[in-house]
Amino acid sequence: MREVRALPVDRLPGDVPFLRWHLAPSRVHGAWRRGAATGVLADRRRGRSLVVLGPADDAAALVAAVLDDAAPALVTLPRGTPDLLQAREPAVGARLVGGDDWDWAWTASAPAAPLAGEEHVAVLDVGALERPGPDAAAVADLLAAASPRSSVQPGDAHARAWFGLRRGDRVVACVAATGDDGGPAPHLASVATHPDLRGRGRGAAVTAGATRHLLREAPAVTLGMYADNDVARRMYTRLGWTWAHRFSSRVVRPAADAAA
Known part of the structure; x- marks a missing residue:
């Protein structure tokens, strides 16, 4: 059985584009691994966030295990993870509200020839x-x-x-x-x-x-x-941009509010 385990924040996988290019290690306060999913708790522009990268199945299990201890204001999860949580962990899924679905891309090169204009x-x-x-x-x-x-x-x-x-x-x-x-x-x-x-x-x-x-x-x-x-x-x-991540971001409601 795959378990959720803590990761040292200085040993995050370097081959994940979002972790490599987007997040400053100095802003990361905790990290976890579950199967092929990695979760990081970081101070982001809109508040303290739990960002999970990897397959939705492992991501859902990771979120369910660490949400209370991590206590983020926001979560950013692989597409499909909120629906999995609603089905498998309804008490957790009910706490994730609002937000948007969005895609993240990166590039290390501009077009070879300048475009018209x-x-x-x-x-x-x-x-x-x-x-x-x-x-x-x-x-x-x-x-x-x-x-x-x-x-x-x-x-x-x-x-x-x-x-x-x-x-x-x-x-x-x-x-x-x-x-x-x-x-x-x-x-x-x-x-x-x-x-x-x-x-x-x-x-x-x-x-x-x-x-x-x-x-x-x-x-x-x-x-x-x-x-x-x-x-x-x-x-x-x-x-020439590379599409690396398909995300769903949600606001996290306190457990007491979700149960009301």
Whole structure:
């Protein structure tokens, strides 16, 4: 019978892309192994999180065993794990609510040849929350029109840089490079193209331009996207990104609340 066992946080598997590129070891407070699944408890941008990687069957058993002791505010699990927990461990499954399904990818290379329009990609001056830069309002307007679910907005402190394409006084495509969880790879978020200009390669150009810029100093670049965004998935695949993880993130309710 496979058991859940604790892992030293300095001995996490180095061949798991999310652990290698996205999480800073200094933010990891605990780790566990069950079969082929690895779970880590880490301080992430949205709070203390239990991230589990590996097959859903082993992941469900790991979560059921460590959830009370780990006491995370959030869990990020392999796709299908919440449904398994609802079926096999309903008391645990009932505590996982809300959240999103999303996919995680990475790349260590930009397209070999620049894309059409990539030469116009510029670093935007978005500034900070207390002192917005000249591009802040234009980026906010674009995200409101093109990507209202965007996880990063102008003024967010963890956004290291913004890249975009301008058309007159408007920003018509953008992407943020963040340092979400302290790992060695910048993380792309809030990729958006104005609805009136979609299908013309601007999203691909701004993504490729930002990636090429960031890879001058970083070993890799990562991104996350909502699982239902098939158009974006096709674009990133054409650009050479590797899809590594299919996640479901959920908020963890206290056991007393779930039982009520």
